[in-house]
Amino acid sequence: MECAGRAEAAAEQLQLYRRDPDGWRGCRSTGEVAVSWRPSAEFAGNLYKGEGILPASPQNVWECIKPVAGGLRTKWDQNVKDFEVIEAISDTVSICRTTTPSACMRIISPREFVDVVVMKQYEDGTMLSAATNVEHPLCPPQPNFVRGFNYPCGCFCIPVPGQPDRTELLTFFQTDLGGYLPQTVVDSFFPSSISGFYSNLTKAVKALKA
Numbered sequence: 001m002e003c004a005g006r007a008e009a010a011a012e013q014l015q016l017y018r019r020d021p022d023g024w025r026g027c028r029s030t031g032e033v034a035v036s037w038r039p040s041a042e043f044a045g046n047l048y049k050g051e052g053i054l055p056a057s058p059q060n061v062w063e064c065i066k067p068v069a070g071g072l073r074t075k076w077d078q079n080v081k082d083f084e085v086i087e088a089i090s091d092t093v094s095i096c097r098t099t100t101p102s103a104c105m106r107i108i109s110p111r112e113f114v115d116v117v118v119m120k121q122y123e124d125g126t127m128l129s130a131a132t133n134v135e136h137p138l139c140p141p142q143p144n145f146v147r148g149f150n151y152p153c154g155c156f157c158i159p160v161p162g163q164p165d166r167t168e169l170l171t172f173f174q175t176d177l178g179g180y181l182p183q184t185v186v187d188s189f190f191p192s193s194i195s196g197f198y199s200n201l202t203k204a205v206k207a208l209k210a
Helices: 003-019 058-065 183-209
Strands: 025-029 034-039 046-054 082-088 093-100 111-121 127-133 153-160 163-173
Touching: 003 093, 003 111, 003 127, 003 153, 003 163, 025 183, 034 183, 046 183, 058 127, 058 153, 058 163, 058 183, 163 183
Parallel strands: none
Antiparallel strands: 025 034, 034 046, 046 163, 082 093, 093 111, 111 127, 127 153, 153 163
């Protein structure tokens, strides 16, 4: 499947996850996010869902998370060290490379991910960023990084009716970290990583409003 088609398929898959209430098990809850999981149908790991309300408009939340060159994500997201657009396929679809720092007291070494990413806006004002792994000739595996693979994943910025300064942020994470990691490390990493994502994003949108 060509890249734009893979991106569209990932966006459709996220819509299916959004509409499917079955099989989710709660694993972490903070004042900012409720995290749940279920086994992935894409690989031998888990699909994680984050649900929370952010104290900012959908436009401001989108400004912080949109996957564009020079965007704000690398400034506030502790799990994103670098983000670069390798190839712009259209105004809304691009091939991107993301690198992540070491994590879990360096048990998880730095990772790199190459994804096709699509940005969409729906009639109700919801904005979506969806991604899935892809190979690209300009992105061979780099030394000093373990190549990981994202399966359909992304973020929905959903307007809250009657509350223009509130945004429902619905996220799906489905990542094969690669390498040889104990399953217990992987299972503990994602819930804490997702809660950190919401906490840091909440601070970022408050700073953007100030």
